[in-house]
Amino acid sequence: MAHIIPFKAVRPSRDKVGLVASRPYQEYSVEEVRFQLEHNPFSFLHIINPGYKFQKEISGSERFQLVKNRYLEFKEEEVFIQDEKPAYYIYKTISRKQVYCGIIAATSVDDYENNIIRKHEDTISHREQLFKDYLHTVGFNTEPVLLTYPDSEVINKITAEVMQERPEYEFSSLNRDIHYLWVVDDPIRTELIKTEFERIPAVYIADGHHRSASSWLLARESRENNPNHTGKEPYNFFLSYMIAESNLKLYEFNRLVRDLNGLGKKEFLMQLDEWFRIENRGTEFYKPSKKHHFSMYLDGNYYSLYLRKTNYEFTDSLSTLDPYILFIKVLKPLLGIEDLKNDRRISYLPGRNDTFEVKKLVDEGEFAVGFGMLPLTFEEIKLIADAGLTMPPKSTCIEPKLRSGLTVYEF
Structure with a gap:
């Protein structure tokens, strides 16, 4: 009670x-x-x-x-x-x-x-x-x-x-x-x-x-x-x-990373291919419409990233979260982001902001790549809390702000 x-x-x-x-x-x-x-x-x-x-x-x-x-x-x-x-x-x-x-x-x-x-x-x-x-x-x-x-x-x-x-x-x-x-x-x-x-x-x-x-x-x-x-x-x-x-x-937080961790564009895409089906959507704005789908903006182009579920094992409620998947399969192993709270190479934009802000910051050269995803649902958050688990930092932006x-x- x-x-x-x-x-x-x-x-x-x-x-x-x-x-x-x-x-x-x-x-x-x-x-x-x-x-x-x-x-x-x-x-x-x-x-x-x-x-x-x-x-x-x-x-x-x-x-x-x-x-x-x-x-x-x-x-x-x-x-x-x-x-x-x-x-x-x-x-x-x-x-x-x-x-x-x-x-x-x-x-x-x-x-x-x-x-x-x-x-x-x-x-x-x-x-x-x-x-x-x-x-x-x-x-x-x-x-x-x-x-x-x-x-x-x-x-x-x-x-x-x-x-x-x-x-x-x-x-x-x-x-x-x-x-x-x-x-x-x-x-x-x-x-x-x-x-x-x-x-x-x-x-x-x-x-x-x-x-x-x-x-x-x-x-x-x-x-x-x-x-x-x-x-x-x-x-x-x-x-x-x-x-x-x-x-x-609930809104999502978009991720922005300042560099590709020493990887070239082609090498980065090839490594992503192990875990995602990748489609180059050119300059057409793209926003994910399903869970486990991600958007990526890189070198003037939008990409859709679809998780290869045959390769990925869902073990608990945390492993199903898109912010966790992006962290464990992209940000940490490929881009070298291990500390999501304190690493200055990564920044976050709440999804309630201008949807073209990610593109603008990448085009201006402040960041090399940006990622987007759907907002979490509150049912997903409750499952995490009930199981005593914790989400990655900046997994969701919740309103109202008081x-x-x-x-x-x-x-």
């Missing part, structure tokens, strides 16, 4: 929410960050870029403390205000392509440890530790882990009823998305939501493996340092955004 509980969020005042909430930091260019810091005094970017106030680059523990200071200033100025009652928060976004709706809540670290919250990616220890230290210093979290659960008629009904009422927030962002947030704090509804989640045997991390792991590390450390630990302290939970499986959108500063969880 999943322990998904309401909490007292710290959140922007209604008149400033559109100015406060920001996109994930990594989505901004340097110029966009600078513009926001110069022209929007309420942007959450001021909190996570505290050195701007002093016109100085700051890192490490000094930066963590200043992040906390900026956050406290936002509270002192009542840009941020804490709710008086625990609540769930229904958050809906409407873009030109997609509508997303889910529930912001607090999720148990015990569920993470006990595999009720299931993972499909490896995490890097030093990143876990760094973010744990950050959380310990600042005392809050504002980037929800994206968790998904099987569709529930009960939750759908409650959500639909609440969304008939006036939202607490309704604002547009500069990318033309429309954002709504409803506060659900009446005891009957909150108990119904809590009880329904308790009936769910497992939920899955869609995005936020490092954030989940870091929150678990923080809870473990806090428990060891608290002789009066009860299990109800805020550090026993972390901020999450619960969204039904049917409402997720804004920072909309709801803050303190511990």
Whole structure:
């Protein structure tokens, strides 16, 4: 059973929410960050870029403390205000392509440890530790882990009823998305939501493996340092955004490699021929239409690569994944890419981007070859998580991507 509980969020005042909430930091260019810091005094970017106030680059523990200071200033100025009652928060976004709706809540670290919250990616220890230290210093979290659960008629009904009422927030962002947030704090509804989640045997991390792991590390450390630990302290939970499986959108990540690892074009194609049926499609744009089919752009031409299934042995759910097949049969043995996370010879482009970006980067000479594939399905991800396996890095790009500063969880 999943322990998904309401909490007292710290959140922007209604008149400033559109100015406060920001996109994930990594989505901004340097110029966009600078513009926001110069022209929007309420942007959450001021909190996570505290050195701007002093016109100085700051890192490490000094930066963590200043992040906390900026956050406290936002509270002192009542840009941020804490709710008086625990609540769930229904958050809906409407873009030109997609509508997303889910529930912001607090999720148990015990569920993470006990595999009720299931993972499909490896995490890097030093990143876990760094973010744990950050959380310990600042005392809050504002980037929800994206968790998904099987569709529930009960939750759908409650959500639909609440969304008939006036939202607490309704604002547009500069990318033309429309954002709504409803506060659900009446005891009957909150108990119904809590009880329904308790009936769910497992939920899955869609995005936020490092954030989940870091929150678990923080809870473990806090428990060891608290002789009066009860299990109800805020550090026993972390901020999450619960969204039904049917409402997720999955994209593939295209792979770009800077060189052919010393191989000539003909030699590379000949070695590929052992595992793939290869068809040169010339300059005609090609995108795979079936599982185990890949696209390749090389030297001004598109190629289709069809896996020779008579040669390849499917042994488990991992061996059936296209990102794994590409890694184990092409990237590693032929192109010498053994570390998909850290090798600078490989780069990734999410499939939601311009489909011709791979061609452009190869034609410009920045990369020698690009590969594409179909997106994974969430059923494939669940099979990996249920089996305790992990996918190759950048196997899938999952949306929605959530804004920072909309709801803050303190511990």
